[in-house]
Amino acid sequence: RVSSLEAILEVAPPCDSEETPVCLRALTWEQAAEMASTGLIELGGHTHEHPILSRCTEEEMRDEIETGRELITQRTGRAPQLFAYPNGGAEDFTTTVQTAVANAGYTAGFSVINGFAQRDQNAFSIPRYGAPESLTLAEATVSGAFETLKEWRTRSARKAATV
Known part of the structure; x- marks a missing residue:
């Protein structure tokens, strides 16, 4: 656990350090x-x-x-x-x-x-779903496109297995 590691290593997590860039610090x-x-x-x-x-x-x-x-x-x-x-x-x-x-x-x-x-x-x-890295991926995710592709692949694999 975090508190145990801090005690053993005698260091604070880097997210709590003043040396850590502001954009990477934990929320206060x-x-x-x-x-x-x-x-x-x-x-x-x-x-x-x-x-x-x-x-x-x-x-x-x-x-x-x-x-x-x-x-x-x-x-x-x-x-x-x-x-x-x-x-x-x-x-x-x-x-x-x-x-x-x-x-x-x-x-x-x-x-x-x-x-x-x-x-x-x-x-x-x-x-x-996690936050996509781009607007295009976000649109594809929320539209259901990825779920549809996954379903098609599953159906295709089942169909191929029965042939």
Whole structure:
């Protein structure tokens, strides 16, 4: 965990250093509170020290989820409603993890599994896409073009396998 590494290595993460370029520094709590106060964005939860929750005991999991939520609430004045699973792969958020996130007061949980949310989607297993590097890729992503291509490839592969 981050705090353990800081103690062992006796160094602060580079994102907290004055030597780090401003554009690469972590958001400050003051900046987070200012952003949250606008009501234009939602600052979501993620955990306190970024462990892979499926590898934690239930007690560690609860502590990580709840401590992270409490800190955001205290520092910004707004309780986060949305949660992003650390790593976010299918193996990183079990049903036990999803239940712990719901029990902590969150209304939804997001993975990093590519896909669009469906109307009947489990609110604690929502797929998403990362931010594309260009406007063209962003347009292709939100239009569903990549999902359509993936579906065509899957159908073609199945068809070829039956021939």
